[in-house]
Amino acid sequence: MKQTAIFRSPLFLEHMKNFDHIESAQRLEVLYEALDQPEIAKHFLFPAFEPASHKLLEQVHAPAYVKRVAATAGKPQVVLDPDTRTSPLSYEAACLAAGSAITAARLLVEGEIKNAFCLVRPPGHHAESDHAMGFCLFNNVAVAARYAIEQLKLKRVLIVDWDIHHGNGTQHSFYDTDEVLYFSIHLSPHYPGTGASYEIGNGQGEGYTINVPLSSHLDNQAYATVFNNLLTPITRQYKPELIILSAGYDIHRDDPLGGMLVTGPGFSYMTKVLLDLAAELCDNRFMACLEGGYSLHGLREGVFATLSEMRGQSLLTDKAVIEFTSAAYPIRALDETRNIAKKFWTL
Numbered sequence: 001m002k003q004t005a006i007f008r009s010p011l012f013l014e015h016m017k018n019f020d021h022i023e024s025a026q027r028l029e030v031l032y033e034a035l036d037q038p039e040i041a042k043h044f045l046f047p048a049f050e051p052a053s054h055k056l057l058e059q060v061h062a063p064a065y066v067k068r069v070a071a072t073a074g075k076p077q078v079v080l081d082p083d084t085r086t087s088p089l090s091y092e093a094a095c096l097a098a099g100s101a102i103t104a105a106r107l108l109v110e111g112e113i114k115n116a117f118c119l120v121r122p123p124g125h126h127a128e129s130d131h132a133m134g135f136c137l138f139n140n141v142a143v144a145a146r147y148a149i150e151q152l153k154l155k156r157v158l159i160v161d162w163d164i165h166h167g168n169g170t171q172h173s174f175y176d177t178d179e180v181l182y183f184s185i186h187l188s189p190h191y192p193g194t195g196a197s198y199e200i201g202n203g204q205g206e207g208y209t210i211n212v213p214l215s216s217h218l219d220n221q222a223y224a225t226v227f228n229n230l231l232t233p234i235t236r237q238y239k240p241e242l243i244i245l246s247a248g249y250d251i252h253r254d255d256p257l258g259g260m261l262v263t264g265p266g267f268s269y270m271t272k273v274l275l276d277l278a279a280e281l282c283d284n285r286f287m288a289c290l291e292g293g294y295s296l297h298g299l300r301e302g303v304f305a306t307l308s309e310m311r312g313q314s315l316l317t318d319k320a321v322i323e324f325t326s327a328a329y330p331i332r333a334l335d336e337t338r339n340i341a342k343k344f345w346t347l
């Protein structure tokens with residue numbers, strides 16, 4: 001039977017290891033410690049993977065930018081952006097993080113694994129074609145989606161981004177194309193300032209960027225409402241061949257950078273919606289890449305809620321599933337986005 005694959009590496013702990021930064025190695029340490037327990041590890045597969053080559057990174061990033069990040073290798077510290085610095089092994093870690101997402105996409109399309117979660121650092125969704133931003137060096141999900149299109153010959157990839165911050169880099173990577181549908185649900189106003197409802201894509205990509213900019217303090221029911229009433233009907237019409245999740249756990253109730261009220265059952269339900277869509281539309285091809293999440297407890301609760309769904313051992317009760325499925329929370333941003341998206345999708 002196929003298993004859920006987890007991509008992990010000690011190298012991901014080396015990025016900014018001894019620096020005082022909220023995007024810390026401890027974030028992965030708490031996850032890896034749990035996965036080191038044999039009774040948990042036995043449920044997962046841990047495939048080998050390689051760093052992304054410059055050729056594959058350059059399908060998303062400008063060659064000069066890739067060179068700039070490569071030039072940080074071995075240097076004690078380089079400041080790339082006010083929020084984003086490197087340590088001696090950051091470049092290697094960033095190449096390996098993108099490489100894990102590439103391998104996950106390949107193994108999924110080859111039918112070797114059930115689904116995949118890349119538990120990586122540095123995160124990726126703020127990284128732009130030509131510059132680092134918001135703790136991100138290379139855009140892991142964008143590199144994987146571009147690889148799926150160019151090398152694996154897929155025609156439609158859905159990227160869902162539930163991190164509390166808008167994934168500006170991912171949006172910009174696919175703003176002009178219908179080959180990737182980018183769906184982001186995020187807090188607004190908030191960093192990085194992009195992700196308004198009216199940002200819908202351009203040219204061939206018009207209608208293939210969907211942004212739901214939420215006000216703060218929204219809970220599991222609100223997220224379920226958006227997933228049921230906007231993401232699900234659009235995804236059914238788009239018919240993706242692969243679903244990639246930018247999995248940010250900074251929407252957790254306890255997150256210090258957050259402002260949302262999502263908890264374990266909310267993460268379980270959102271994952272379930274995505275897995276059900278993947279089962280219905282694309283032979284279960286679903287992969288997640290870790291983005292934010294800065295409460296160590298919240299991160300761990302959220303990631304293991306996601307992983308439990310992925311391996312078919314849901315933590316949700318039947319009653320909770322019924323409640324979430326019928327969730328109808330009034331959300332102004334949802335109405336605004338739906339009205340704009342109606343031009344492109346039957347809603």
Ligand SMILES: [Zn+2]
Nearest residue numbers: 163164165292
């Ligand atoms: Zn974030």
